[in-house]
Amino acid sequence: MSAIQLVIPEPWAEYELIDSGNFQKLERFGNFILSRPEPQAIWDKSLKDSNWERQAHAVFRRDRQSPERGDWQTRPDMRDPWFVTFRQGGLNLKFKLALTTFKHVGLFPEQADNWAYISAKIKGMLPNVARPNVLNLFAYTGGATLAARQAGADVTHVDAVKPVITWARENMDYSGLTNIRWMVEDVVKFVRREVRRGNRYNGIILDPPAYGRGPDGEKWVLEEHLNDLLKSCADLLDNDNFFFIINLYSLGFSSLLVDNLIRQLFGNVPNPEWGELAMMDQFQKRLPLGVFYRFAS
Incomplete structure (x- = not known):
């Protein structure tokens, strides 16, 4: 382990x-x-x-x-919106940021390590898979989507909130990318339909919130629905060339909980990595910003 x-x-x-x-x-x-x-x-x-x-x-x-x-x-000199770029590990991405009423700005910097992981795993597949197929669920403004697309994958981006998908499309344009599949839909409904259709993905990324609503009022509660969603994701993941990432931000969830879910639903996964994502401030204090679990073939 x-x-x-x-x-x-x-x-x-x-x-x-x-x-x-x-x-x-x-x-x-x-x-x-x-x-x-x-x-x-x-x-x-x-x-x-x-x-x-x-x-x-x-x-x-x-x-x-x-x-x-x-x-x-x-302050008077604050611009809103404004832009930042991310140039690291072969990625060159540009994001629009904005001051929202929920305190968020459209970017989670602690996810940069996952972007690098996504890029490396996709590039590692390319000798065996001409166009890796990646599914990004609860995809927000698309940092992971852009990383996967720039690395050479075909990406399906699913989120229930139309304005954040519009925001993600803008980030695609600013990053000089094209041909991302955008789905304004309830994640649970979308994943179940993909399972019925027999579709498979080389990469699956999840960033589920603690609570949420689908476009038709569908209710999402993390502790009530995560287990069933992960069962469907296990059915969607390719058997030979694959990676999987889940991030959780709820204060009550530990990486041990996620490890139990993954081992029960996916079996003995290869190359597991799991723990906490954090950022370090200038005074060496480490700020925890969520738990993650990822594995890859």
């Missing part, structure tokens, strides 16, 4: 975690520095509040009536 890993992506020029603490994080995306909530940063800040205030171009403030929504207080 593989050991639990802590994965911190290689530094990249257009992102850095400057500081974290007091349930907040201070980050630089390109030319702009943001301050926003972070529930896992339970320690003290390393920098003074006055330093945070001086640096931040935008600060997210939660709405007292909502645990999720809020608004941004911005």
